Amino acid sequence: MSYNNELYQQVILDHNKNPRNFRVIDNPTHSCHGINPLCGDDITVYLNVGDDNTIEDISFQGSGCAISKSSTSLMTAFLKGKKVEDARVVFNEFHRMVLGELDPEKEENHLGKLKLFTGIREYPSRIKCASLAWHTTIGALDKKSEGISTE
Amino acid sequence: MPEAQTAVTDETIIDVDKIRADFPILSQTFNGKPLVYLDNAATTQKPRQVIERMQRFESEEYGTVRRGAYKLSEKATRLYEEGRQKVADLLRAGSKSEIIFTSGTTQSINLVAYSFGKRFIQPGDEIIISTIEHHANTVPWQILCEERGAVLKVIPVNDDGELIMEEYDKLLSSKTKMVAVNHISNALGTINPVEEIIEKAHQVGAKVLIDGAQSTPHMKINVQALDCDFYTFSGHKMYAPSGIGGLFGKMEVLEDMPPYVTGGDMIAKVTFEKTTYAKPPQRFEAGTPPISQVIGLGEAIDYINSIGLDSIARYENFLLEYGTKLLEEIDGCRIIGTAKNKASILSFYLDAVHPHDVVTLLDEDCIELRGGHHCAQPTMQRFNVPATTRASMSFYNKKEELDALAEGIRRAIQVFS
Numbered sequence: 069m070s071y072n073n074e075l076y077q078q079v080i081l082d083h084n085k086n087p088r089n090f091r092v093i094d095n096p097t098h099s100c101h102g103i104n105p106l107c108g109d110d111i112t113v114y115l116n117v118g119d120d121n122t123i124e125d126i127s128f129q130g131s132g133c134a135i136s137k138s139s140t141s142l143m144t145a146f147l148k149g150k151k152v153e154d155a156r157v158v159f160n161e162f163h164r165m166v167l168g169e170l171d172p173e174k175e176e177n178h179l180g181k182l183k184l185f186t187g188i189r190e191y192p193s194r195i196k197c198a199s200l201a202w203h204t205t206i207g208a209l210d211k212k213s214e215g216i217s218t219e
Numbered sequence: 220m221p222e223a224q225t226a227v228t229d230e231t232i233i234d235v236d237k238i239r240a241d242f243p244i245l246s247q248t249f250n251g252k253p254l255v256y257l258d259n260a261a262t263t264q265k266p267r268q269v270i271e272r273m274q275r276f277e278s279e280e281y282g283t284v285r286r287g288a289y290k291l292s293e294k295a296t297r298l299y300e301e302g303r304q305k306v307a308d309l310l311r312a313g314s315k316s317e318i319i320f321t322s323g324t325t326q327s328i329n330l331v332a333y334s335f336g337k338r339f340i341q342p343g344d345e346i347i348i349s350t351i352e353h354h355a356n357t358v359p360w361q362i363l364c365e366e367r368g369a370v371l372k373v374i375p376v377n378d379d380g381e382l383i384m385e386e387y388d389k390l391l392s393s394k395t396k397m398v399a400v401n402h403i404s405n406a407l408g409t410i411n412p413v414e415e416i417i418e419k420a421h422q423v424g425a426k427v428l429i430d431g432a433q434s435t436p437h438m439k440i441n442v443q444a445l446d447c448d449f450y451t452f453s454g455h456k457m458y459a460p461s462g463i464g465g466l467f468g469k470m471e472v473l474e475d476m477p478p479y480v481t482g483g484d485m486i487a488k489v490t491f492e493k494t495t496y497a498k499p500p501q502r503f504e505a506g507t508p509p510i511s512q513v514i515g516l517g518e519a520i521d522y523i524n525s526i527g528l529d530s531i532a533r534y535e536n537f538l539l540e541y542g543t544k545l546l547e548e549i550d551g552c553r554i555i556g557t558a559k560n561k562a563s564i565l566s567f568y569l570d571a572v573h574p575h576d577v578v579t580l581l582d583e584d585c586i587e588l589r590g591g592h593h594c595a596q597p598t599m600q601r602f603n604v605p606a607t608t609r610a611s612m613s614f615y616n617k618k619e620e621l622d623a624l625a626e627g628i629r630r631a632i633q634v635f636s
């Protein structure tokens with residue numbers, strides 16, 4: 069007995085249950101608090117960015133639905149070791165993918181494993197759950213001290 | 220304190236299959252699955268009687284109200300005012316002039332906060348609400364307090380989601396000018412002891428507004444026996460269209476209140492020097508109202524009366540009891556809101572699955588629930604949950620649908636384990 073649901077694939081369920089990089093970084097170079105007022109998703113993303121603009125470490129803490137938690141977990145695993153410029157490019161692609169503006173099967177992209185979230189475009193009310201992590205990370209990199217709200 | 224009454228339940232008092240045949244949407248299937256609609260506290264479905272009545276009005280009888288001296292307008296005005304009379308009868312108001320049409324509970328409360336507040340709330344005055352209010356019965360009072368230098372006080376609730384009446388007693392004083400609480404909480408289903416709340420507020424000279432958004436479709440209301448000063452409702456939660464609702468106000472209170480929205484229809488006489496206001500309810504109904512919605516509302520009231528609110532309450536109590544038992548049997552499922560006096564609303568929290576995931580997963584089976592804070596964030600904070608999943612039942616729901624709900628919850632837990 070299982071749901072044949074495009075959204076809740078095994079990887080997503082696994083990252084929800086065992087989120088990667090789920091911890092605080094003390095004295096991070098960047099951090100930001102992000103909330104989804106409608107759902108109550110609430111995360112903080114921490115980053116250590118080196119002088120050469122490499123994301124040397126990235127982690128998160130918080131609570132939320134399976135989509136937001138797994139998306140954040142997968143994002144941290146994906147971004148560790150990447151350059152900030154590359155993170156911004158992928159943010160843009162991810163954003164367009166969840167909005168249904170970029171089809172990762174047809175257009176060139178750097179999304180890799182993050183393509184798992186393609187199905188979210190069929191669930192408009194859940195798009196913000198998937199993109200909160202990314203908005204929060206970009207908020208951290210842009211030094212948005214007031215935090216991020218998806219509303 | 221009055222004893223909590225044991226709710227009367229009766230499964231057979233309603234012929235649910237016959238009733239379901241009146242609601243076209245309930246026979247729809249989506250991806251081959253029947254619709255299990257359990258978000259009635261958010262909005263209810265409409266019987267064909269309401270849909271057909273509005274359609275007939277729009278296609279055969281439509282005209283403006285209160286203005287034209289020709290056949291269509293006179294008929295529309297009569298039908299519109301009949302709608303007002305039906306509301307007055309439903310709420311047992313003394314006169315239909317005490318019924319003001321608004322777009323719903325939100326607008327009704329804003330009307331009172333603005334108009335009553337502007338006239339009567341002074342710096343240092345106090346307004347009392349409760350922890351378990353909808354934002355519609357929180358934010359307008361908060362803003363009023365900010366603007367007037369008044370103070371907002373909040374009645375706390377116990378772990379079952381019942382108002383702690385001893386604390387209410389302590390909050391009341393000669394400074395209290397308004398007490399605004401819901402009759403039934405949309406987030407928890409608690410039925411509040413409004414008789415006692417009203418009586419005690421009046422003893423200190425305060426006025427009372429009861430938010431009846433959830434109660435009007437579930438139980439008999441008698442605003443005269445309650446002796447409340449204001450009572451609000453929303454049509455779309457009582458089988459009528461959205462965009463229409465109303466406010467009962469005692470005439471002596473309404474007469475002292477200034478208009479809220481101004482323009483046409485609310486005046487007695489306009490010159491550029493001075494405008495005098497019409498009497499209530501016209502004073503509070505500026506502009507052309509939603510006419511066919513009022514006629515639909517009247518038809519919905521007739522429909523409710525044809526079943527009878529006593530029967531509705533008994534049957535919905537049965538569903539509540541049946542659903543409560545089913546959820547209590549599920550490991551890792553906690554019911555939020557366990558008041559002795561409760562309406563057919565079941566809010567719950569699963570240890571393993573976030574409310575939004577529950578809603579998305581059960582939607583696969585066409586079981587429609589609500590996940591979120593239900594516009595009652597302070598209630599969620601009180602119970603230390605970010606959100607809950609809510610199943611809210613109407614007289615057109617069947618116990619088999621609750622079986623399907625319980626099955627779906629078990630499956631969701633399994634997927635996430």
Ligand SMILES: Cc1ncc(COP(=O)(O)O)c(C=O)c1O
Nearest residue numbers: 323324325353355401405432453
């Ligand atoms: C208790 C309560 N108050 C107020 C409201 C607001 O009603 P409306 O959206 O119809 O204005 C609701 C509806 O969700 C409610 O349940």
